[in-house]
Amino acid sequence: MTVRWRPWFDQRVRSIERNDATGITPDRAPPPPSSVLARAAAVVAAFDEDHPALGIAEIARRTALPKSTVHRLVAELVELRVLDRDEGAKGRYRLGMWLFELGELVPSHRSLSDAALPIMEDLLEATHQRIHLAVLDGIDVVYVEILGAVDVELASRTGGRIPAHATGVGKAMLAYAPQAVVRERLEAGLPRLTPRTITTPGALGRELQDIRTEGTAYDREESHVGISCVAAPVFGSNRRVRAGLSITGRTSAIDPVRYGVAVRTAAFTLSRVLRESGL
Numbered sequence: 001m002t003v004r005w006r007p008w009f010d011q012r013v014r015s016i017e018r019n020d021a022t023g024i025t026p027d028r029a030p031p032p033p034s035s036v037l038a039r040a041a042a043v044v045a046a047f048d049e050d051h052p053a054l055g056i057a058e059i060a061r062r063t064a065l066p067k068s069t070v071h072r073l074v075a076e077l078v079e080l081r082v083l084d085r086d087e088g089a090k091g092r093y094r095l096g097m098w099l100f101e102l103g104e105l106v107p108s109h110r111s112l113s114d115a116a117l118p119i120m121e122d123l124l125e126a127t128h129q130r131i132h133l134a135v136l137d138g139i140d141v142v143y144v145e146i147l148g149a150v151d152v153e154l155a156s157r158t159g160g161r162i163p164a165h166a167t168g169v170g171k172a173m174l175a176y177a178p179q180a181v182v183r184e185r186l187e188a189g190l191p192r193l194t195p196r197t198i199t200t201p202g203a204l205g206r207e208l209q210d211i212r213t214e215g216t217a218y219d220r221e222e223s224h225v226g227i228s229c230v231a232a233p234v235f236g237s238n239r240r241v242r243a244g245l246s247i248t249g250r251t252s253a254i255d256p257v258r259y260g261v262a263v264r265t266a267a268f269t270l271s272r273v274l275r276e277s278g279l
Contacts, residue, residue, distance in 0.1 A: 039065060043073050044082060044095070049160055053092045112243060113145050115273045116234075120245070123266045124148045127259060129249040132156060132229070134169040135242070136177060139185040141170040150249055154224055165204055166193045168219035168231030169244030174204075175211035176233050176241040182208070197222045216260045217244075226251055230259040232267035237275045245270065 046062040060070045077083040081098035130148040164170030190199045219229040231246035
């Protein structure tokens with residue numbers, strides 16, 4: 001999906017959530033996409049971590065498309081292996097393996113991952129915590145590689161998406177991103193994921209300034225209760241922020257000072273590798 005139409009789908013989902021919470025249909029729900037390609041993309045985007053399997057009626061509701069249109073599009077997408085029928089539930093569908101196969105061929109992320117994995121493995125060995133590598137896709141974080149595990153369920157997964165303002169890697173990248181990206185995040189809203197999530201423009205602005213001063217970003221239980229992380233930005237050969245690297249674990253296990261040094265060193269090393277490789 002492209003950044004251009006992704007805000008439409010996010011706005012559509014927010015309108016559905018408001019409708020569910022209040023029982024009142026919003027006055028200005030966004031209209032459905034008009035082109036065939038955009039409609040097919042909307043169907044694919046209806047699936048997310050909270051909705052990995054959907055039926056025709058659910059897809060129609062999440063996309064604002066007629067059921068007849070959704071039924072036709074889904075049938076074609078199944079034939080193309082973009083969607084698969086859910087074997088565990090009749091009449092429901094999941095994203096197909098073809099999308100995963102294509103995703104593995106994306107050159108920028110593959111090159112970034114290839115350069116980062118040895119450094120991430122060293123960081124994992126040194127800290128015994130969960131290591132994240134993420135990029136910005138519009139105003140959200142998308143996780144490219146994850147090493148290690150924690151003994152609680154996290155929303156972060158390879159290919160997963162979380163609002164950038166609520167994560168350490170996201171704030172590390174926003175601090176060095178163009179101001180237009182930060183404005184877009186603010187205009188889209190700062191949803192609260194936990195009681196500690198930053199939800200005001202002023203607080204986010206101060207946090208981003210602190211990150212630029214220190215070179216380190218923190219997630220203080222802002223995306224998951226009981227989980228914290230220390231993150232640092234990674235820069236590409238063009239000197240622009242390319243990714244974010246973080247050390248994540250239970251709050252009691254995260255030493256901000258010691259892990260701050262470790263993640264900054266790893267991010268600097270990866271930035272140098274990308275620069276020397278022309279990435």
